[in-house]
Amino acid sequence: MVRQVRAVRTRGALVRAAAEVFAEDGYALASLPVISRRAGVSTGALHFHFPSKDLLAREVETAATVSVQRLVVREGAGGGGLQLLVDVSRDLVAALAVDPVLRAGFELGGDPSRKSAEGPGRWWCEWVHALLREAQGAGELARGVSPEAAAVAVVASVAGFGRLASRHRVRSSSRLLEQFWALLLPGLAAPSRRRPVLPGPRAAGTDRTPR
Template identity: 60%
Template structure:
């Protein structure tokens, strides 16, 4: 039991250290010796748990996904509808990007061009966003002409973009997210939908005018 506990703590230390280095330096510039030093773990212990840098990166992505899945499970019971859940989770994921280095590293690794086996976490996140948009469409929450696929691409791109913007000034991620949804929701949601005090019906005529003559989201 003591050995198992020690092994679990070593593994956790390695994942955290790897996330810190991957988030700061990217996959290509990160090294296993640097990660083992950051974790305070010997090279032999690192290789016992993770045979390669890619195996360690995949574990960071899995840990990031578990964190977001827990967030979704926690918020889902109180969400009145799929689109409300999507807005709430996206806001909180961006807060997690600022506060949780594992989530931040997971997003960065998922789009890192130097990785051959990347996109696991990123693909899951896009799939979840798309599924919620499809559920919202079936529930009549999306405006006419809105494409769930295109909207999912936009929201996922914004998530990754805010991660980049948030690196030098993480305290401003949440305000950026609010501005994003203030601009996007009138284009996305059916008339009269309300979100945390924002009544989209008030901005509907302006949104309709802006959408006229333009490809749907």
């Protein structure tokens, strides 16, 4: 039992250290000895848990994908599709700011030396596409809006705000994301429907009306 707990901790430390090193050096140059040293474990322990760098990168991608899926499930869909998208985007930008594994999972997908088609980026992109198509079907989108163009804009912009969030303070990138939605929603949402509430800090007690 104690050994199992220790193994789980070691795996977690390795995944986190790998995520940090992938982000700093890229997949191709990331060195397994550097990763094991940063995780505070022996190279033998690293090879026991992850026989190859590819398997370590897959674990980072899987962990990151599960994190995004948890954000989506946690928010639920009570307020309709667009509200869910606004809320999840806020949670995702905040999580990207503080979670190196989530960040590395997204970045590995765009690393030309890795060529991975799996990972959170693909899942998130498909989820946003599907949600916007459904929102269109439910009459939530303004007439003539292309769910595909909106999906590219949302996915690309959220990634942009997430990168800013990891470099600067979280709060300023949350404010930028709120301003992004204030910019996009007039063109995106059907005027006849109640417009989604803009994403303030998650703990905010009172609803805010969109500007």
